Amino acid sequence: MSTETPSSAQTLNDRTAELIRQKIVKGEFSPGQRLSEAALSESLDISRNTLREVFRILTKEGLVRHAPNRGVSVAIPSIATIIDIYRVRRLIECQALAQAYPRHPARKHMRQAVDTALQCRAAGDWQGVGTANMEFHMAIVELADSERLDTMFSHVLAELRLAFGMLNDPEFLHAPYVDMNVKIVELFEAGKLQESAAMLADYLVNSERIVLAVYARRISDTGGFDK
Numbered sequence: 142m143s144t145e146t147p148s149s150a151q152t153l154n155d156r157t158a159e160l161i162r163q164k165i166v167k168g169e170f171s172p173g174q175r176l177s178e179a180a181l182s183e184s185l186d187i188s189r190n191t192l193r194e195v196f197r198i199l200t201k202e203g204l205v206r207h208a209p210n211r212g213v214s215v216a217i218p219s220i221a222t223i224i225d226i227y228r229v230r231r232l233i234e235c236q237a238l239a240q241a242y243p244r245h246p247a248r249k250h251m252r253q254a255v256d257t258a259l260q261c262r263a264a265g266d267w268q269g270v271g272t273a274n275m276e277f278h279m280a281i282v283e284l285a286d287s288e289r290l291d292t293m294f295s296h297v298l299a300e301l302r303l304a305f306g307m308l309n310d311p312e313f314l315h316a317p318y319v320d321m322n323v324k325i326v327e328l329f330e331a332g333k334l335q336e337s338a339a340m341l342a343d344y345l346v347n348s349e350r351i352v353l354a355v356y357a358r359r360i361s362d363t364g365g366f367d368k
Contacts, residue, residue, distance in 0.1 A: 165303060
């Protein structure tokens with residue numbers, strides 16, 4: 142008989158869900174990819190029952206989907222989802238940056254993220270640039286000192302990475318923003334919070350337009366993303 146308590150089971154579910162989220166953020170799982178219950182439960186060293194509970198959590202977050210007779214797969218975000226993601230990002234990130242304490246510990250996280258992105262760019266590792274970019278934006282949200290926002294935003298970033306994954310050109314997506322991130326950090330470190338936030342707002346509007354344009358073109362060319 143298992144000695145696992147409900148609270149420990151919940152903790153395991155949450156830990157496993159976060160692990161899969163991070164795999165999505167790092168681009169290890171692709172949009173539309175089928176998730177083998179047997180293979181994943183073995184690699185994560187958890188029972189299939191636990192994995193099914195984790196799938197339920199991630200389904201509610203829009204990160205995986207279950208189709209009858211087809212099993213579970215990584216979700217493919219819709220255009221409406223992308224628009225909503227960017228709306229949330231502008232509301233949260235720009236305010237976090239504008240109202241932050243300039244010497245907040247998250248400043249180091251921001252700087253580390255842009256330094257990593259520069260290193261990855263020099264190595265031609267555009268997937269790594271994308272992951273560093275996600276870390277940069279997570280660090281911005283950390284400026285707000287809200288555990289709830291941190292948790293919610295990690296889910297948003299996972300959905301965003303799925304949208305990026307559909308576009309199949311990480312260099313095109315991430316190259317323009319490496320130097321912008323550096324400039325945002327420099328303005329922030331100089332205490333120019335409003336300028337830093339304004340630059341981020343313009344950056345997010347431009348990023349949204351590019352992602353939506355490429356996304357719509359792919360839908361037009363392929364007749365949809367369903368697999």
